[in-house]
Amino acid sequence: MAGLKLNGIKKRYGNVEVIRNVDLDIADGEFVVFVGPSGCGKSTLLRMIAGLEEISGGELYIDGKLCNEMEPRERGIAMVFQSYALYPHLTVRENMGFGLSLNKTPRDEMERRVNEAARILKLEPLLDRKPSQLSGGQRQRVAIGRAIIRKPTVFLFDEPLSNLDAALRMDMRMEIAKLHKDLGATMVYVTHDQVEAMTLADKIVVLEGGVVQQIGAPIDIYKNPANKFVAGFIGSPKMNFMDVTVDSVSAGRVTVASSAIEPVAIEAKGFAVGDKALLGIRPQYLRQEQAVGAAGAMKGSISLVERLGTETIVSFETPSNERALAVIPRDEAFEAGSGIEFSFDPKSAHLFPAA
CATH class of the missing domain: 2.40.50.140 (Nucleic acid-binding proteins)
Known part of the structure; x- marks a missing residue:
């Protein structure tokens, strides 16, 4: 696994600056949640870490390596998107192993990794089903399994539970928390749901208007908000x-x-x-x-x-x-x-x- 370091990260679209001088250290094995209202820049910041958005300024380090110009596949990361992005004509087994098959991974190694991920996520009885035969929570677990078998240094989650109903969101929160504990992996998670942030994170990064408003442990931010925005955003019902x-x-x-x-x-x-x-x-x-x-x-x-x-x-x-x-x-x-x-x-x- 690996840690991340962001030094003065900026993102501009023309003259509009949407991410402004973000400085952040993420330790190896830490679970960090970016939280904020829609349009605050949290998904853009995550996509810059993934290499899906160009960095306009500053430096990004993953495992001590400068990654500004690296291609996404070279960064050792795996990303779980808001949409499940599963191939409808492939089985669960084939969806999970698709990335490995593209990399010409030997069949026995691919089978071993798929079976291991399926065991961790309790997907073993579903390996021969198609996505259309799965519930929303099961599809999301398949998407997470596809990330696990790549054995990345950093997991990135972009609002992975927003398409699920309330009961499934609670179940999947527990699944992701258990997954982090079992794997000891570095995870960066984006959400606008402050309940998810409070229950999952080792450290929360509160964003508004592309600016980091506060960084800290969930209970510290709850009890000692840095400003009115943080005080009103963290906590339900609001302050x-x-x-x-x-x-x-x-x-x-x-x-x-x-x-x-x-x-x-x-x-x-x-x-x-x-x-x-x-x-x-x-x-x-x-x-x-x-x-x-x-x-x-x-x-x-x-x-x-x-x-x-x-x-x-x-x-x-x-x-x-x-x-x-x-x-x-x-x-x-x-x-x-x-x-x-x-x-x-x-x-x-x-x-x-x-x-």
Whole structure:
């Protein structure tokens, strides 16, 4: 296996720069996920690593070798695409071994590799079927098996689960996580689904507008977002952002308040009295009971209730007409239009500049 190093990677289409100075180190055996909204540049960055897109600037190293001018087949990578890209007239066995047959791999070696990949992915009973006889999850496993038998130094996944339904996505997430553990391979995975990113990654790279917003372990990014974009993108449901005004600043603590939020002191820097700011609170951290150490409270009027069995999601409007969400970790009935009040621990809140 091998590690990757990206030094100041750029991609331009004419005068439009879509990837801007990406610096990234990926260790041997690490599972790294590129995550961000549609159009942020994550798939373009992956395709540059694969050699399917020309690098406009910077340097790409795979296993210590400069790869900017290398052909895709010379880079020692294997890519699993969003579409399964299986040949409909070939069996599963033939689809998985197709690349090896092109490389004139001896038949007995090809059979051994196909059987090994089929065992890992539990495809042995399906080897003689055609793609039309397989489910979506099975087809995706065949596409992954085709990558495995090449024994690449780096696996690249471009939104491989986006065509699957919710239940299959969960199953395939577990399959890919187990595959990474069994193979110990270096994997780079692209998705816009932050749940996939949080559950699969050793390290997440959050992208927006071709710029890396934050790099870190999933739980570190969740608990300590670098900016408002990262805070709002990572986490489901998304973080609440409430307009507040800075009332006082003292010893690294900023006291803020609004018509919906009672005064609360947050640990923050770079604010002055009178500044407008955004108070970020995750829906899971709002409590109906008094939170430990709570110095502030949020109130509003219930507009929508979603009872999901194990939890209840309450949507409410504050007196300043701001919408917010709260996740109650149990099934509970609420009446739309009634008033409600929540408390929160200031240590779980974040403060961002209004701009």
